[in-house]
Amino acid sequence: MDEETKPAPNQPDTDAADTAGVPTASTPETAATAASSETLSAPDTGLTAAPEEPAASPAADAEPIEDSPTPAEPGQEPTGAGPAPVMVGQSPKPKKHLGWLWVVLAIIIIAAGGYVAWSQLHDSSSTTTTTIKDVPLLRVGSLDGPIGPDYMFPNAQATSLSLGIDLQVFEGLAGYQGQKLVPLLATSWTNPNKNTWVFQIAKNVKFQNGDALTPTDIVNSIEADMQNDGWNTYTSTIASIKATGPNEVTITTSQPNSLLLNQLVYCLIFKKSADGTYYGTGPYTVDTTKPYTDTDTTTKAFEAYHGGSPKTKSVHYHVYNSIADMTKAYRNKQIDVYSSYASAGNVGPAITRTEQEPGSFGLFLNMTRPNGVMANEKVREAVAYAFDRQDLVKQLGGKYSPTQQVVPKSVVGYDASATFPGFDIAKSKQLQAEAGYPDGVPVTFLYIKGLQTDPPILIKQLQAAGFKVTDDGVASPDDAVAQTKSGSYDIIGASVFSNYNDATDVFATLLDSQSSEFPVYDNPQFDAMIDAAQQAFDPATHIQKLQTIDKFIASNYLWIPLRTNADTIVSAPSYNVVNNYSLATTTISFWQVGQTVTTTQK
Numbered sequence: 001m002d003e004e005t006k007p008a009p010n011q012p013d014t015d016a017a018d019t020a021g022v023p024t025a026s027t028p029e030t031a032a033t034a035a036s037s038e039t040l041s042a043p044d045t046g047l048t049a050a051p052e053e054p055a056a057s058p059a060a061d062a063e064p065i066e067d068s069p070t071p072a073e074p075g076q077e078p079t080g081a082g083p084a085p086v087m088v089g090q091s092p093k094p095k096k097h098l099g100w101l102w103v104v105l106a107i108i109i110i111a112a113g114g115y116v117a118w119s120q121l122h123d124s125s126s127t128t129t130t131t132i133k134d135v136p137l138l139r140v141g142s143l144d145g146p147i148g149p150d151y152m153f154p155n156a157q158a159t160s161l162s163l164g165i166d167l168q169v170f171e172g173l174a175g176y177q178g179q180k181l182v183p184l185l186a187t188s189w190t191n192p193n194k195n196t197w198v199f200q201i202a203k204n205v206k207f208q209n210g211d212a213l214t215p216t217d218i219v220n221s222i223e224a225d226m227q228n229d230g231w232n233t234y235t236s237t238i239a240s241i242k243a244t245g246p247n248e249v250t251i252t253t254s255q256p257n258s259l260l261l262n263q264l265v266y267c268l269i270f271k272k273s274a275d276g277t278y279y280g281t282g283p284y285t286v287d288t289t290k291p292y293t294d295t296d297t298t299t300k301a302f303e304a305y306h307g308g309s310p311k312t313k314s315v316h317y318h319v320y321n322s323i324a325d326m327t328k329a330y331r332n333k334q335i336d337v338y339s340s341y342a343s344a345g346n347v348g349p350a351i352t353r354t355e356q357e358p359g360s361f362g363l364f365l366n367m368t369r370p371n372g373v374m375a376n377e378k379v380r381e382a383v384a385y386a387f388d389r390q391d392l393v394k395q396l397g398g399k400y401s402p403t404q405q406v407v408p409k410s411v412v413g414y415d416a417s418a419t420f421p422g423f424d425i426a427k428s429k430q431l432q433a434e435a436g437y438p439d440g441v442p443v444t445f446l447y448i449k450g451l452q453t454d455p456p457i458l459i460k461q462l463q464a465a466g467f468k469v470t471d472d473g474v475a476s477p478d479d480a481v482a483q484t485k486s487g488s489y490d491i492i493g494a495s496v497f498s499n500y501n502d503a504t505d506v507f508a509t510l511l512d513s514q515s516s517e518f519p520v521y522d523n524p525q526f527d528a529m530i531d532a533a534q535q536a537f538d539p540a541t542h543i544q545k546l547q548t549i550d551k552f553i554a555s556n557y558l559w560i561p562l563r564t565n566a567d568t569i570v571s572a573p574s575y576n577v578v579n580n581y582s583l584a585t586t587t588i589s590f591w592q593v594g595q596t597v598t599t600t601q602k
Contacts, residue, residue, distance in 0.1 A: 132576060132594035135312040140588075141326045141338030145319030146294030152286070153268055154278060156230040163266075164587040165317065168299055169208075170268035170280030173199055173218070173249075174261045176587075179410065179501055181261055185213065185269055185281065186249075194256035194535060195239075201247045205306045207271040208279040215243035221269040222251075233499075234263040256535035258542055262500030283310045283591030295319040301591070311594035330570060337571040337588065341399055353569045353577065356410040359497030359506060360403050361454065362561040366490050366520045374490055374520075379441050380557035381421070382431035383491070386465035387458065388423040389562055395457050396563075403564040406506065406553055413503030413533075413546025418554040420561060428465040440466040446489035448480050449473035454493050454562070484518060492518065495565070503546045504533050510559050521558060 144161035151162040153170055167175075175184035183189075186199040205213040219241050226235040237257040244250040253260060271279045279285075284299035286292065297317045301310040318335065320326040329335045330347050365374040365383065373379045389402030404420040407413060421427070432441050443462065447455035459469050472489060474480050483489060498506045511521040512530050529552065533545040553559055569588070571577045574595050577588055 128598065130596060130598045132311060133597050135575070135593065135595050137314045137316060138312045138337060138575070138590060138593060139335040140315060140317045140590075141329055141335040142317060142319055143321075143323065143326065143340055147297050147317060147319060148294040149292060151294070152297075154224070154228055154231070154270070161317065161319070165286075165297060165299065166268065167282070167587050168284040168315070168590060169282045169286065170270055170278075171282050172267050172269065173264045175265055176501075181265070181501075184265075185218070189261070191537060194537060195253050197251045197253070197260060198244070199249045199251070201249060202306065203247060205281050206304050207281055208285050208302050209271060209273060209277075210304075211271055211279075213269070213281055215245070215247065215249045217271060218249045218269055219243050222267050224270075225267045231266070231268070234266045236263075256537075258534055258537050259500050259502055259504055262502055265500075281306065283307060284315065287314065290316070299590075305591065307591065310591035312590045315590045336575060337569065337577060339567050339569045341565060341567060347570060349573050350570050351573050351575075351577070353571075355567045355569065356408045357497060357565040357567060358408065358411045358501055359495060360406065360408065360561045360564045361400075361493065361495040362406070362559055363458075364492045364494065364510070364518045364520045364559065365557075366487060366492070366518075367558075368519055368522055369487050369490065372490060373435075373437075373441055373443060376435050377557060378431045378435035379437075380560075382428045382435065382441065382465070383443075383462070383467075384421045384557050384560050385424045385428035385431065386462050386467065387560070387562060388461055390423075392454065392457055392461070393563055396453060400563040400565055403561050405564075406510070406550060406559055406561050407498065407503045408564055411498050411501060411503050411506070413507075413543060413550060415547040415550040418547070418550040420554055420557070425465045432466055440468045442468040442470070443490040444470040444472050444488070446472045446474070446480065446483055446492045448477055449475060451477070452493065458493065458562075487519065493562075494518070503550065504530065507533075507546070507549050507553070511553070526552070 142161045144159045147159065147162045147165060149155065151159060153166040171184050173184060173186040173189075174181055176182070183202075185202055185205060187202050189197055189199045191197060199218075201213070201215050201218060207213065207217075222235065222238065222241050225231045226238060237253045237255055237260065238251055239254045240252045242250050251260070257263075269281060273279065283302055283305040285302055287298040287300040290296075290298035292298075295318060299315045299317075301313045303309050318329075320329065323340050326335070326338050326340060327347055330338055330350070363383070365380055366372055367374045367380075369375075389404070393400050393402050404422065405414065405416075405418065409416075429440075432438070435441065445455060445459050445462070455473070459471055462469050472483075474483060480492075484492065496506055496509050508515045508530050510516060510518075511523075512527055513519070513522040513524075514527060526549075529545070529549050533542060533549060536542040536545050569577060574597070575593055576596050577593055
């Protein structure tokens with residue numbers, strides 16, 4: 001079981017471990033070294049030389065012996081210019097010319113040999129090619145379980161890994177390519193008005209049982225999703241869906257919803273057979289001939305997939321109990337790919353990719369508590385100055401990154417200027433005094449003992465800043481939920497993630513009086529801002545409205561972000577892993593993952 005189970009859609013995660021943060025790991029790179037050859041010219045000898053050739057040996061740098069005056073005998077003055085005296089036993093000049101010629105011939109021979117070697121290395125007929133080969137079996141490790149049949153579609157959605165497997169078997173009308181929303185089972189869509197969506201459905205798409213996809217299948221599937229308690233969060237604004245043409249479906253919403261496409265990614269389309277089997281249109285099916293348990297699941301390629309034959313033919317998923325166990329399995333070549341919230345040191349040859357999770361861990365400040373202190377803005381600001389985020393991350397084992405932003409840069413609606421104050425105890429105490437509490441503000445901190453690890457650290461930091469903290473640790477999540485509903489607390493910590501790679505649902509979950517799981521804020525102005533962003537279909541306008549909300553939260557200290565999380569994906573160097581966004585994590589598109597092989601041929 002993962003140290004942290006990801007929150008259900010649109011629900012803050014109060015689970016203790018929040019196992020998703022990691023310092024960015026470095027990515028090994030392969031350096032290509034190019035050899036260069038220097039062309040040397042033959043010396044000017046006064047003779048007709050061989051054509052200039054590239055040289056491959058230092059010997060080609062040797063200079064020929066030039067015609068020069070004969071050196072004098074010891075004790076004798078040099079004769080200078082003119083014929084040298086003929087000595088007994090010494091051949092006259094012709095022998096000297098012969099030596100010179102041998103040197104020239106040696107140079108030519110060496111240069112020719114060098115050219116042969118050079119030409120072999122630089123033969124234009126030699127080619128280097130890189131191909132992506134099929135992978136018979138890819139073994140994947142994760143800490144995020146369980147993943148058995150009880151946690152797969154159409155049953156309850158429990159973990160991000162089980163959803164990741166679902167998205168390999170089933171598909172929606174739209175999907176993600178990286179972090180970009182793209183057509184999938186729909187080829188295009190139009191909006192005759194803000195409550196109507198008309199989708200053109202892709203042709204020549206087959207379910208894994210061989211049946212062709214039809215608009216009726218789309219209608220039946222989404223109507224079933226609307227009745228499924230585990231999945232109907234994605235259909236909350238759908239009023240009706242109808243087949244309106246041979247390849248057309250029309251969805252009518254109860255209100256304008258600019259996030260409908262993001263939600264339709266997870267409205268999975270299926271065909272149910274007579275024996276109760278659910279078939280999708282995705283690149284894989286679950287291989288039920290292999291162990292199908294909470295810790296092990298295997299999928300096999302659907303060769304008639306409309307995107308093309310999957311490069312990876314089978315994927316086996318295994319859930320590990322710890323990072324250490326999973327890292328050891330990778331080093332021992334028992335798995336090929338794994339994801340975790342932290343590195344366990346040297347894993348050997350690998351490519352690592354760090355993906356920022358779409359949210360943060362922070363503090364809800366209860367501004368609706370009768371006679372509560374958080375209605376005072378100076379108190380909220382004093383809380384913001386009280387926390388040493390670097391120390392918090394350090395005490396949590398360095399698994400996370402400190403943050404002063406409500407949503408990270410990866411989420412649509414992020415605004416770099418919407419930041420919260422840093423650590424300043426003196427400023428915090430000053431603000432408490434200005435708020436009317438010179439001896440410190442009394443606050444109640446609600447959390448789950450033994451499950452949430454941040455609050456004990458944060459309580460000490462608040463106390464160091466002068467706050468009088470009541471440690472309200474409860475024994476179970478049920479107790480925390482009951483006390484949250486009663487509103488008898490001032491501070492509670494939780495992680496909040498975007499379900500749709502868009503800040504709208506984060507901001508609504510945090511503070512919207514109609515949809516927040518924590519009723520801490522009741523401001524019609526804020527609710528109207530959320531509604532306006534959700535009704536803005538133009539991307540530029542949508543982003544502008546989200547950034548306005550982001551600044552509003554920061555400038556009024558309505559939520560205190562503390563740390564953010566990231567997932568690290570580690571893979572063997574030869575695998576070209578492709579990541580796509582999905583629900584607070586990344587989904588690896590295994591059907592596109594092949595093995596990179598480089599070959600050189602002459």
